[in-house]
Amino acid sequence: MSQDKAAAILAAIGGTDNVIEIEPCITRLRCELTDPELVDEQALRRIGVHGVLRSGDAVQIVVGPDADNLASDIEDLR
Amino acid sequence: MSVAVLAPVSGRVVPLTEVGDPVFAQSIVGPGIAVEPADEATEAVAPVDGVVAALHPHAFVVTSPTGVSVLVHLGIDTVRLKGEGFALHVVKGETVRAGQRLVDWSPPAVRAAGFAAVCPVIALDAAPEALRMARDAGTVSVGAELFSWSGG
Numbered sequence: 001m002s003q004d005k006a007a008a009i010l011a012a013i014g015g016t017d018n019v020i021e022i023e024p025c026i027t028r029l030r031c032e033l034t035d036p037e038l039v040d041e042q043a044l045r046r047i048g049v050h051g052v053l054r055s056g057d058a059v060q061i062v063v064g065p066d067a068d069n070l071a072s073d074i075e076d077l078r
Numbered sequence: 079m080s081v082a083v084l085a086p087v088s089g090r091v092v093p094l095t096e097v098g099d100p101v102f103a104q105s106i107v108g109p110g111i112a113v114e115p116a117d118e119a120t121e122a123v124a125p126v127d128g129v130v131a132a133l134h135p136h137a138f139v140v141t142s143p144t145g146v147s148v149l150v151h152l153g154i155d156t157v158r159l160k161g162e163g164f165a166l167h168v169v170k171g172e173t174v175r176a177g178q179r180l181v182d183w184s185p186p187a188v189r190a191a192g193f194a195a196v197c198p199v200i201a202l203d204a205a206p207e208a209l210r211m212a213r214d215a216g217t218v219s220v221g222a223e224l225f226s227w228s229g230g
Contacts (some may be wrong), residue, residue, distance in 0.1 A: 025157040026132050026139060026149060027107045027202075051106045062106050065139055065147060065202050068132055 002066070006073035008047045009061065014038030016078050024071030029061045080228040081142055084176050085218040086122045086150045087197055089115040093214065094198060099154045102198040107149065109209055110200040111224055119184040122152055123220055124174040125199060135164035138180055139202065146227055149200040152181065153188045163187045177221040201227050 010016065013031055020032040027050075033039070036059050041052045044061060051062040063070055092112045097103050102112070124130075124140050125148045132139040132149075136156035141147040152164070165182040168174060185195035201209055204227060212223040 023157060026134060026137050026151070028101060030157065051101065051104075053100055060101070062101050064107060065132060065149070 002069060002073055003077075005047060006070055007077055009044065009049075009063075009070065010074050010077055012040045012043040012047065013059070013061070019078065022071050022074055024067040027062060027065055027067050029063060029067055029071055029074075031059045031061060032057065033059060079144055080226045081126055081144060081146055082176070082223045083125045083148055083199065083201065083225050083227055084123065084221050085113055085224045086125050086199060086220070087113050087115045087120055087152075088218065088220040089113040089197070091213050091215055091218050091224070092196065097154065097196055097198055098194055099198075102151070102154075102200065105206065108200045108202045108204050109206040110149075110198060111211060111214065112196050112198045113218060113224070114196045115185040117186050117189070119182070119186070121179045121220070122150060122181045122183060122197070124176050124178045124180055125150060125224070127176045128174065130168050130170055130172050130174060130180070133166065133168070133170040135159075135161035135166060135181070136183075140174060146204070147202040149198070149202050151198045151200070152183055152195075153185070154194040154196060156188060156193050159188070159191060159193070199224055201225075205229075
């Protein structure tokens with residue numbers, strides 16, 4: 001299930017090609033993206049993320065306490 | 079069942095709304111309170127008995143036997159320090175006692191690097207009304223009760 005969620009998040013942030021780096025920090029994924037405009041916030045909300053924050057080119061996806069595991073699952077998919 | 083959540087560091091108690099990070103300030107991952115540490119190298123201790131469920135140099139989660147998880151974040155955006163200046167004394171999965179030293183770190187070094195050193199203490203996924211603050215202003219000593227978490 002976690003793998004499905006990882007795949008859904010990866011798709012919602014524009015797929016592998018859009019990802020420069022994803023850095024997890026306990027409750028959030030800090031995503032450095034080629035094109036932050038490709039992030040589909042509606043899709044992320046449907047997946048059940050707590051929030052999406054943008055600061056410059058970085059997008060922080062607040063996923064809850066499972067961020068570290070999710071980030072490694074996303075890395076496995078890349 | 080109520081769990082006493084202890085201050086991970088000594089310092090000045092500040093409301094989460096004054097923390098310069100929207101995720102914490104808006105209680106997006108849970109309610110809680112923050113401690114602004116004094117300007118000296120210090121330790122951070124476990125806020126509750128339990129298992130170290132997540133561990134970074136600058137942040138950790140301890141999950142109590144009753145299933146509640148408390149997040150302690152040492153400074154804001156300190157993931158960017160990539161562990162520099164933080165010395166861990168436990169590993170992920172280790173069972174710890176409330177008040178046990180988990181990390182040595184230096185609030186002055188964090189501030190000198192341009193980051194806030196304030197430490198949010200978050201009751202992950204808790205209902206706000208489940209927390210009863212032991213103190214919501216003034217100062218707190220490391221290991222003293224910050225709040226109790228009922229229903230956990």
